[in-house]
Amino acid sequence: MSPITTTIIITSLATGTVITSTSYHWLMAWIGLEMNTLSIIPIISKRHHPRATEAATKYFLTQAAASALILFSSTINAWKSGTWDITQMTDTTSNILLTSALAMKLGMAPMHFWLPEVLQGSTMKTALIITTWQKLAPMALMTLTANNLSMTTLILMGILSAMVGGWGGLNQTQTRKLMAYSSIAHLGWMATISTMMTNIMVLNLFMYLAMTTSMFFMLILSKSNTIQDTATAWTTSPTTTLMMMLTLLSLGGLPPLTGFIPKWLILEELTMQNMTPTATILALSSLLSLYFYLRIAYTTTLTTSPNTTPTKHKWRFKPTPTTTPLTLALPLSLFMLPITPLILS
Known part of the structure; x- marks a missing residue:
């Protein structure tokens, strides 16, 4: 082109x-x-x-x-x-x-x-655009019409999305499909809270964009199209593999990483609104998502692939890609939990 x-x-x-x-x-x-x-x-x-x-x-x-x-x-x-x-x-x-x-x-x-x-x-680059930039326009419309949208429909869709996002990802080996199911699960959380607290939904969207962007950039950098490919990602850059593990845990919503903020705030708001069953289903469905994030984290950082040659590098030389967007997105997707009070104020 x-x-x-x-x-x-x-x-x-x-x-x-x-x-x-x-x-x-x-x-x-x-x-x-x-x-x-x-x-x-x-x-x-x-x-x-x-x-x-x-x-x-x-x-x-x-x-x-x-x-x-x-x-x-x-x-x-x-x-x-x-x-x-x-x-x-x-x-x-x-x-x-x-x-x-x-x-x-x-x-x-x-x-x-x-x-x-x-x-x-x-x-991979097109998938990055579809999962991040393409969500902005519909989410803007959802924010503008949040007071009028059907609350029951949104909550039902939110719960279903969180569950489908978890279950659907369990059977996948392709990283793009895993990121797609991750997107569905995160959108479920956003839809559930959208009619109650729009500012938390916007915060959740911002966190999701930062984490997904950094994850995709690392997959592009290491040329990892399948989970098997992530096992040899350490030969490209050991630092990237460590960051990939932390980003995956952040996507799963584990403290003390950034991904814990939106889930914490959404669960808190749902329990304050006496919607404890909804909060429980969402929390349990996030465990399903966490399982397939941990699976990629395990193959990326906790296994050593079989080496048949003395060299520690991938056999094909690659031009060094630009990592500026990654360096901007990574701190946002990992280290923002301590400034949660500042964000909320």
């Missing part, structure tokens, strides 16, 4: 997200979402491979259906209330439709089937 084409596509991708995040009119929000979707289709299908084409098709169909649902729900609301304002969603039917559409956009259960397949058909 030529530099000019790449620049246009990346700019359109960014512009679409910004338009959706900053608009208060449903048509403008829909236009932003469409720009966003149409920009990432060539990025997914750039690798001329049947899997990439299949992934691009699945992504397009899912996102187009979700965008149509958003337009349909906003039209019904405008018909009933006479306003296209995003914050004035008063019709119950529109709210349930909008909740379902946003869940489909994000890849929450039970509309999650496309996410692991699309990530598996994409390159």
Whole structure:
């Protein structure tokens, strides 16, 4: 792909997200979402491979259906209330439709089937964009409409997503699919808290973006497409393998790492709202996710792969990739727990 084409596509991708995040009119929000979707289709299908084409098709169909649902729900609301304002969603039917559409956009259960397949058909860098940047526009809409969305639907979807994200990841050996199920589980936590405390949801989103970005950059750096590949990651960079283990534990939500903050705050808020069964299910489902994070951490740092040659390095020489984004994302994904009071204030 030529530099000019790449620049246009990346700019359109960014512009679409910004338009959706900053608009208060449903048509403008829909236009932003469409720009966003149409920009990432060539990025997914750039690798001329049947899997990439299949992934691009699945992504397009899912996102187009979700965008149509958003337009349909906003039209019904405008018909009933006479306003296209995003914050004035008063019709119950529109709210349930909008909740379902946003869940489909994000890849929450039970509309999650496309996410692991699309990530598996994409390159690591494209998978990084889909799991981080592509979540911003729907989450912005969820934040704007949080007071009006169907609370029961969101909590049920949140619980289901957390459970599916845990169970689905147990049977996987591909790191991209594992990160997809990790994304589904984290979105479940965000959806559960979204109608009660929007600021905790935004904090959770920020933490998730930092942890997922650093994890993907380390997988790209060590060229680890499967769990078996992570066993030889130490030959690329011993420091990276240690950081990978800590990031995985942070994704699992273990103290004293950053990933503990959102889970701690969400469980605290749910128990204060007398939703102890929901909090219990979420906490138990996070144990499932923690299991497959620990599995990667174990193969990465606690096993030594069989060495048939005297050399300690991978046989193929690679150009040294840039690690600036990784150095920015890693401290955020590991060391932010001590400043939790500062974040909350």
